[in-house]
Amino acid sequence: MATTTWTRHHVLSLADFTPEEYNTVLQTAASFREVLSRRTKKVPTLQGQVVANLFFEPSTRTRSSFELAAKRLSADTLNFAASTSSLTKGETILDTAKTYLAMGTDMMVIRHREAGVPQAIASEMDRLGVRVGVLNAGDGQHEHPSQALLDLFTICTLIDPDRPRLELLKDKKIAIVGDILHSRVARSNIWSLTASGAEVHLAAPPTLLPQLFAEFVTDTPGKLFLHWQVEPALQDADFVMTLRLQKERMTQYLLPSLREYHQHFGITRNRLRICQSDVKVLHPGPVNRGVEISSDLMDDPQFSLIQTQVTSGVAVRMALLYLMGSSKA
Template sequence: MVTTTWNRRHVISLADFQPDEYDTVLHTAASFREVLSRRTKKVPALQGQVVANLFFEPSTRTRSSFELAAKRLSADTLNFAPGTSSLTKGETILDTAKTYLAMGTDIMVIRHREAGVPLMIADEMDRLETRVGVFNAGDGLHEHPSQALLDLFTVCTLIDPDNPRLSLLKDKKIAIVGDILHSRVARSNIWSFTASGAEVHLAAPPTLLPKLFADFVNPDPTHRSASPFPLPRKLFLHWDLEPALRNADFVMTLRLQKERMTQHLLPSLREYHQRYGITRERLGLCQPDVKILHPGPVNRGVEISSELMDDPKLSLISQQVTSGVAVRMALLYLMGSGKNG
């Protein structure tokens, strides 16, 4: 296991992550990737600690990945199901969190459809002067830090499997295509990829990529998640797909989140695919060794063609899922490693 210095109790946003923190996560995840390749895949790093997965919103990949990561670290896990909880009887979210606190929880992994809920719970844990760490597993249209970190780990290990590090992406071109407006994954990836010195190009219809994203990496400094550590960031917006793809090293395509669309933002899925769908022909604009990412779940034939998604020479989608366990092991370890000593 690598020796690291980690001073964060909570991980709510990547807006204020520094390059050395990204490298700490990447190096620690690389160590756990090696652990996961062994016959015995468990380590006692968090033995005796309790990780509570409080998912107030449905999830498959993230929830399963966090649960497996905690078990691989020998932690005990508690899984919350809102449909069968006391929330149905009128209990508040904070009272639910305090219930898990009273059970001896050390780390809370929170997902909620409303932005700000993980931060609210983290603030309450601090107010109560607990040592509980809170991890944002996705909140509304705000952020999804662990997904962005596993995406970062996936592309960095592709370039240098033995020593993944942020600087590997300097001056690389990364295109993010799709429903930017509703994507918390895109927001977190903007922070992580631009921190590396990569050029990030966003492409989507104007209804799914408002001009406000032009100022995303320089937000209102009064906002809680605004970065207090300005970094040179390169972010570009396109309402046409071609300039975003031209000479791109990586292309990330995003799901159309129809469940979050309260207005008629697209003429039809067929027209969207014709203009913004990722196909083999369109990848001809990219670098010859371009690779494709998708955070899932995927609408096959809409944001990406099925044959591309299943092409192991182009697609990193399965590697993203595999990377998720190692990266979340790293995050849980870093948040909980100071509590056993």
């Protein structure tokens, strides 16, 4: 288990994460990955604490992963579904959060389709003077910190299973391909990967990759590049991250067709030939098979780390809940 003191009360963004915090999460997650390999996959570290999963939009992987992570740490869990909640009767989001606070919640995991909701809840908890940690599980087009951290953990443990650490990615070339405009995952990954010293290459049609991303990061060890064709991003890449086309967030017909997108930007075996010979492919899920990535490539363990990402997610979210829960005054 990492011995570095953890002082972060909320995890809302990776924009201000320090290298020490990244490494603390990675090393703590590595310890919990070992726990998850045992016959008895449960530890008493958060026994008596309550984790509320407040998901205001649909989710499979993230919600289930946080719930399992909390239970593996012996915490009690409360699960919220907007469609069956008092929100339908006019209750505000902040009042919902305060209701869970009154039930004795110690940590809140928040997902919402609007950016800033986790921050608003965290600010309200701070205003009330309570020690309730808030973890952003994805907010609008802002960020998805735990997804980027599990991606980082997946890559680092592939390189060094025993000692995953940020500096392993220095000078690695990582391509992120897909709907970058709408992706909170891409934004968080840009922060974490450039912090490691990696070269991050974004590739998408111009409608899904505006020029403003060129100024997304400053003062980081790594570099960020934009491409409106996929080949320059893939050339000699060590890792390729594909992103889901978020059709539910597209209201302006930004693509001619899904078929044309796959033709020009879909990740296939043939396209990977210009990458490094040992290139690996990641995707945060859910996947539109045959659109962002060919179905056969997605299921090929020689290239695909997609299922490994899901497994890594439980260990990383255990690490975040443990670190936040252990830092409570």
